[in-house]
Structures are given as structure tokens and as C-alpha cells.
Amino acid sequence: LFRSGISGGSAILSAANLMQDRRHTIHWMHLDELRAIYPDANVERRLYVIDRDRFTCAGGTAPLDMMCAIITKHHGADLARAVSNWFIHTAIRKAEEPQQEHQVSMPVFGHPALDVALELIQNHIGDPLTLADLAFLSKISERQLERVAKDRLGMSLMRYYRTIRLKKADDLLSHSNMTIEAIAQATGFSDRSHFSRVFQGAYLCGPSARRKSRHRSNEQ
Structure with missing residues (x-):
């Protein structure tokens, strides 16, 4: 079954033992706390992480970037750009881009x-x-x-x-x-x-x- 967590959502998924052997991300404000509670968690500081049947993102506007990545994979980049433009989201960010301004x-x-x-x-x-x-x-x-x-x-x-x-x-x-x-x-x-x-x-x-x-x- 597919599971998804937005912002602090991966903490809930982790508490339910649904993120074992799965890479995931969380909002930067919760990152250290999640690592302290679940030291074995494979959590990364990324905008979003797609690992097989788990979809997690940092919240804010990151769900749009994750959505565009999914659309690109299944339907192509042209449709992803069209959807992004409809949401006035003119720059589709990569998963590895920072959650915060440096x-x-x-x-x-x-x-x-x-x-x-x-x-x-x-x-x-x-x-x-x-x-x-x-x-x-x-x-x-x-x-x-x-x-x-x-x-x-x-x-x-x-x-x-x-x-x-x-x-x-x-x-x-x-x-x-x-x-x-x-x-x-x-x-x-x-x-x-x-x-x-x-x-x-x-x-x-x-x-x-x-x-x-x-x-x-x-x-x-």
C-alpha cells in the first residue's frame, strides 16, 4: 500500500512502524527531534523523498515539487510543467535542493x-x-x-x-x-x-x- 507524509507526517508514519527500511524526509524544524526519537530512521534533509511506496515531503510548497516529480515519471515533463504553471509554481525544484535559504x-x-x-x-x-x-x-x-x-x-x-x-x-x-x-x-x-x-x-x-x-x- 502507498503511504504519504507531508511536513511532520513522516513522524506519524514512523510511529506506526510504516517507514522501516524506507528513506523519508520531514520539515526541518522536526528533523533533529525525529532522529532523537527514532535513531535508526533513514531520514534525510531533502525537499521530498520518493522511496518505492512511500512519498514524504517537507511541507510548505514542497508537495507541489513532489507532485511534479511523480507526474514527470508517469506522464512526462511537459504535463508536469503545465500543472506547475497552473498553480503559479514557475520553478520546479529538485528533491535535493535545500529546505531553507542558505x-x-x-x-x-x-x-x-x-x-x-x-x-x-x-x-x-x-x-x-x-x-x-x-x-x-x-x-x-x-x-x-x-x-x-x-x-x-x-x-x-x-x-x-x-x-x-x-x-x-x-x-x-x-x-x-x-x-x-x-x-x-x-x-x-x-x-x-x-x-x-x-x-x-x-x-x-x-x-x-x-x-x-x-x-x-x-x-x-
């Missing part, structure tokens, strides 16, 4: 485009964006973004992105009961095998061994 008046690394890219990275741990996506949404060329990242971060932006995802995975290994497969999915890796290889390269031990060593340390 606040770049107080830069973290002193470069507005890089700060936007870093915010996008934090909001897309489980559904990693490409360098092209990050550059487009940061309103800068890929080459410029990479140059700024290497200057300010000391590494390529995508290497930094992978480091952030691995840190999140390490945190989940220590503070959740999620399976290795679920953690791999929640941090944007294609499967357990790929995740384990990358994790081993970064931490010099596999995810299972890392979890066991952390648990032993906590018991001491």
Missing part, C-alpha cells in the same frame, strides 16, 4: 559557495550528491569549487565528503543498534562490502571490529 552571512570557511557546499554535505549523508550537484547548487563551477576546497580544507571536496560520511558511520557503530548493512545505507554506500572496504582504509579495521572495540572501551 545563511552565508557568517561564513565558516570564509567562502560563501564552499559554505553552501559544506551545508549540503551535512544534509546529504545518506544520499550523497555528486561534485556536479554540489557545484550547481552552490552556484559555482566544479573547478572553482574544488580549488577553493583544496585551499580551505586541505583536500578535495569529495574526499572531505567521504570523511564526513565515515565519521557519521563510526558514530552510528558506537551509539546505535543498526546493522552494518543499515549503517552502510544510511551513510550513502552502495552495499556492506563497499562500505567495509572504505571504512577499513580509513580506520585500519572493519566496521564490526570497530564496534566491538568501542563497546569494550565503554564497558571499562
